[in-house]
Amino acid sequence: MFSKLNRSIVYRIGLLMFAISMLAVLSMTSSVFISDSAEQDAYAVNVSGSIRMQSYRLLNTIQQNDAQTARRELAELERRLSSNTLTSGTQDHTSELSLAYQSVQHHWNHELKPLFEVAISKPIPNTEIRQAVDRFVQKLEVLVSQYQRHAERNIARIRLIQGLALLAMALLMIIAMFILNHYIKHPLAQLTHIARQIGRGDFTGRASDSGKDELSLLGHTLNHMSEAISRSHSTMEQRVKAKTADLERSNAALEMLYDITRELHSASDNPPNFKHLLNKLVAVTSVKDVDLCLMTVAGNKPYEHIPSRDKVMPLRCIQQSCDDCLNQTPQTPDSVSFPLVHAGENYGVLVCEMMPGQTLQSWQEQLFRSVSEQIAVSLSLRSQQEQQRRLVLMHERNVIARELHDSLAQGLSYLKIQVARLQKILSQPDGINKVEPVIDELKLGLNSAYRELRELLTTFRLKMDGQDLQSAMQQSLGQLQSRTDNMQLILHFNAGNIPFSPNEEIHLLQITREACQNAIHHSQGSRVHVSITAQGEDDKQVQLCVRDNGVGISDPQGKLNHYGLAIMMERARSLGGQLNISQPADGGTEISFTFRPACFSQTQELERHIV
Structure with a gap:
């Protein structure tokens, strides 16, 4: 007891x-x-x-x-x-x-x-x-x-x-x-005081455990727990510090990689500042030096050598002996090379020089590989962009040649025939009396050729300036409206949900502009109504309709070259449509055609391929 x-x-x-x-x-x-x-x-x-x-x-x-x-x-x-x-x-x-x-x-x-x-x-x-x-x-x-x-x-x-x-x-x-x-x-x-100390993170407090009752046992257990928590907390702090350092290093590496990627893939035509990027890479990885050698795909020697700092170049760099770096067999144990390879094409090499006794850690090596891959991708994209520019330039020249051949060249050929006819008439005894009709034909042909030349120049100078099709239509019709006081141009656009390709936008804009100019110059009407609407099943077809309330056109097929109708038909065919010219019952002229945008055609082809 x-x-x-x-x-x-x-x-x-x-x-x-x-x-x-x-x-x-x-x-x-x-x-x-x-x-x-x-x-x-x-x-x-x-x-x-x-x-x-x-x-x-x-x-x-x-x-x-x-x-x-x-x-x-x-x-x-x-x-x-x-x-x-x-x-x-x-x-x-x-x-x-x-x-x-x-x-x-x-x-x-x-x-x-x-x-x-x-x-x-x-x-x-x-x-x-x-x-x-x-x-x-x-x-x-x-x-x-x-x-x-x-x-x-x-x-x-x-x-x-x-x-x-x-x-x-x-x-x-x-x-x-x-x-x-x-x-x-x-x-x-x-015990309460010690518990509050533990709650504040202070594990130095100790309870009296000299007795044999329950609270003494609780104090002994609390002391043992406090010591265990203190050891665990100290270990956890060390781990947190290490993890924090790793996260900070990873964050710096990701931020640097993001900056490099953003600068390499910027839309600017100027080449990126590789030396600035190399300095960032050296600051993050804490290596001695980084060299970047850029080469063409077909070349075996660099056309540009970019060091991260000013230094005396090694003999192999002066002699442009790049085999060791390209084959990843450096001459010294303190350097590692990372080739700039993308899609099987070699664009150079990134060489990392380290401090004596320093070795690359896994995260540093991974970062160098990522940077080299980004540089290779950037150089590949720039090469593709240059090739795309060349293709676009060749395409534009072909378009200009086709436009000149379909319009101005035919008009000049017609004038050449009329000049030959005039010469033949003048060689006759009574040719003076027959010259007047031929001269009228020459004047009409010259005026038509001059007008077509101006229209072609306007077409070649036409720009979208980053606008959507509706804004470009409004701007183009506004320019035409400013040139006439007797004609009202009305636009009804109901195809804002369709993503037109640039080629489709240009052709729609040119057909509309040509049709409106014909209506202004020849219809003798007071109003032109332009509508672009989505039609068909699920609104996957587009109809362009230009209608005026003028005198109408009597023989559309006989006047293809006079009103630029041939060019308009060619543009309509290039979009997969057929240009229709008709005279409504209430008068005027209506030019319309319907086509299926490329985005829906690609989707249909993909669905057919899946089925």
């Missing part, structure tokens, strides 16, 4: 609580028993009082000569005098209460009762009976006073028991408070 008291705070507190509970139970039990006795004393006092009253009533009944009632009251009086209420507290024959009761009982049995019995049978002097009753009442008063003293003693006994129990419980409470304060409060406060 004592060992449990020494090892367990819970056992101590439980034992104290049990002792306090037992004191309370004993105090309440004794109070209940003593209060029951006091209650009997009070009842006995009441019965004694009723006996006193009953004796006077019996005296009065005898004086009234009511024998039957007197006998009944006499029996009732004797029953009350012998009741358990009066006899329960008189078991101790030596007590004052017992002696007082015996005196009352003796007086009743030997004096008053015989006197009452005689008085009921025959009349006797009232004075004698009254005196006997008075003496009996006096003895009853003595008995009542003894019952009162007995009740007072019980109450005093209850007070004593309650006081002793309260004193004992107060003592036990003091002991419990001492145990709570010494063995629970202070250790628990210390």
